[in-house]
Amino acid sequence: MILKRVLLVVAVLGLIFVAVPRPAHAAPVEDEGADCPISQGTVTANAKLPDPFTRIDGSRITSRSDWRCRRAEIKDQAERYVYGEKPAKPSSVTGTVSRTNITVNVSENGRSASFSAGVDLPSGTGPFPAVVVLGGFGADTAAIKAAGAAVISYDPLAVGREGTPRNNKQGAFYTLYGASSSTGILLAWAWGVSRIIDVLEQSGGSVLRADATGVTGCSRYGKGAFVTGAFDQRIALTMPIESGTGGAPIFRGVNGESGAQPLSSAYGEQPWLGDAFGSYTGNPAALPIDTHEVIGMIAPRGLFIMDNPHIDWLAARSSSVAALGGAEIYRALGASDAISYWSDVSDGTHCATRSEWRAPLQQSIQRFLRGTGSAPAVFRISSQAAGNLAEWRTWQTPTLTAGTASPPPATPPVSPSVSPPVSPPAPGGCAATVSTNQWNGGFVATVRVTAGTAAVSGWTVSVTLPSGAAVTSTWNASAAGSSGTVGFTNVAWNGALSAGGATEFGFQSTGSGSGLAPVCAAR
Template sequence: RHPMPKNQAARKLGGVLLGASLLLLILATPSFGKDGRLSPEELPPIQGLPDPFLMESGKRVQSVEDWNQRREEIKDLLLDYEYGHMPPAPGDMRAEETESMDLFGGKATLKRILLSFGENQEIQMNVGIYLPKEQSEPRPVIFLNDMVWYEHLRPLAERILDEGFIFAGFDRHDLDRDDKDRSDGVHPLYPDYDWGTLAVWAWGCMRVVDYLVTLDEVDSSKIALTGHSRAGKVALLAGGMDDRIAMVVPNGSGAGGAGSFKIEEKGVETLELITQPERFQYWFQKDLRDFVGHEDRLPFDQHFLKALVAPRLLLSTDALGDQWANPLGTQQTHRAAQPVFDFLGVPDHNAIHFREGGHDMLKPDWDALLDFAGHHFLRKPLGEDYKEVPFPDVPLELNWKRP
């Protein structure tokens, strides 16, 4: 377990409450859950989606300075209850080029890099990056948190380069093989951390960003991170936690990503289903499952994570036929995050795109990503309206308003 900062247990009481009176009540009769967290039974039920502007002190955000403080509180909430804690950057980064090949008729080079970190270089990750041969100035990066060097992705890589970007990715399984085993990957190096697999992979994304920002070819202010399904959950988590990621594009990410734990229609992957021990409980902080049957007592929903991206760029891409990934929940947390983007003066930075079809990352998803990134990073005209939602007549239950 990641050790809590001094007095954090006391600080955490306020942010999960509905108002100052409840705060005073609980402070008068403290009842702590595991490691300073309140258990579901100790938390008040919340009608509708929780208020991201309600601070731990019981007051509401009134200024950008207040919001910056509230952002740190939200990070703590999400790491404490949902994802588990990540260690700091390990430092001592080294990058060794292991392979280089010319592609696309000599227009580009694919480089394979072995990244290593730590005093003894014990943390190792395989990275791939497509770079144009002729480049007059630093370029934005499209960073897919997956293995990008396989041949089936070459046409996509060529398109991304032709549109003015660099394309990069890594093998997240170098850090965690996506199973319950905690004896592999980085886990033996950090035995006291309670992070689930999603947090491990998100931390890996941040380590790739550590590398990308050192490259002369890269415009370090224009890094877009994306991923599909579980990798979409990872993209949103890393993007919420790391301000160096200028644009975040979770695709088909569902529960624990752009979806919702509180808005769960028939046929969606619920909190109960995704955290089953025989399924994916290991993706999360293990005690998240304690909220099964108590979802109304979660002190957050996924709009909190989306709000962490503000004022940077967020584009959620999803499919109408992907019911498992909770299209309605994705729409509603998108709408619930919008007041934060509005408050920070960037209403157009919270975007959403739905296509027909099922669970995949297809050409229309990439079209939307490259259109949105091209507009904001390369000043190209915007081809679509990324505010249109698929269920506009479904009411959104919010018992709060933006300051």
């Protein structure tokens, strides 16, 4: 009889386990690439976005499993040049989890610190997935709870205080690692969230699930949420809101974006970024990394970037470039549906709760924290702040195999082709090729126009869209029509092409982007 009862309990527990699926792509450890060998290589200035698929030694990854150690290289560069070092889990992390509170106690090398966070549970019995909300404003906590996730209210200033000089940083992180630590407070905040997850893992999961954690925050706390999700692979869903310079926007773009907060201002306003970043505020081209690769550190986990195009200071145009570049990494990893970006909002109030974001936010929580439904997989880029990835990259996205990791070759490889293969155009003519990023309900297309053996003074590319597709925005070209066969004509500065010369334009569309066959006519 006792044995039967034991077997019955085991069976019931097994059913409970099956009923609570692990969130898609969340990792069981903070850093899956901790064992990867890292070499430094030579840093060369590059005004364009670095190729995320090229290793430090110059070789290109060929399989999805290569990404684990390529991500480790990017992480090392992000620490070394941008954020400072994120230390590993301290020697002692303890704490408690209740229905209203989480306590965290950490010790390392004879130093100890503590902090806490509030818990607000949704209706139901649990255990619940949870979203860590940095700073307490700008996040739609009602929508989070309505989607079935708890809210963990985290005060990042207890871990990394603002208003302190760089040589006298304060908070729980700096109590352990020194007030003169070169690590910026964004990464200190991220370290604090990781310690909360450590305590959740120790708690047994009776209240909150440690394997179903998200993170969000707005403005400077949006910067913190972005960095937090990048540096802890246990976080299943990252949702930065209006993060501005130092958050999602590409470093190479903000200084040239009208009205955007300059890098020097973001670096000097607070010690958000690591001390080493001060050398690059006036020359971001010298950085071996940019934020599209930080987005790649999150891939293939859930990511929903929310932006505000109405406030120039927030650099939404540069943020859209980062999202489009990061989406190429998601696409290569077979996870295009795991990234969403939305800046097409009507209300310009900073950190307002927006009705446009509620549905995709709740869909993201359902998919990535509860393991049900479908991800929103949507790109809604405002025409007020639409960046053009084609202006920022010279690399193309590879087709990565699903095989085992490939070692770097013994000798440097031939540099990859800048553009997809193009059939030679007729003399005096032109040819066009297209690549697309498809999302649920829409896609972004990048079209490359190449002149033939003679120069052209202008061009028009005709693209026949599938039924139901409609162009919503265009960059670097003028569009005639929005559905059916759409003609895209050069703008003033990119019509004249020398023999063999090339340019790119792009458009965003609803519907499907499959089967596009652009036809180019020269003038």
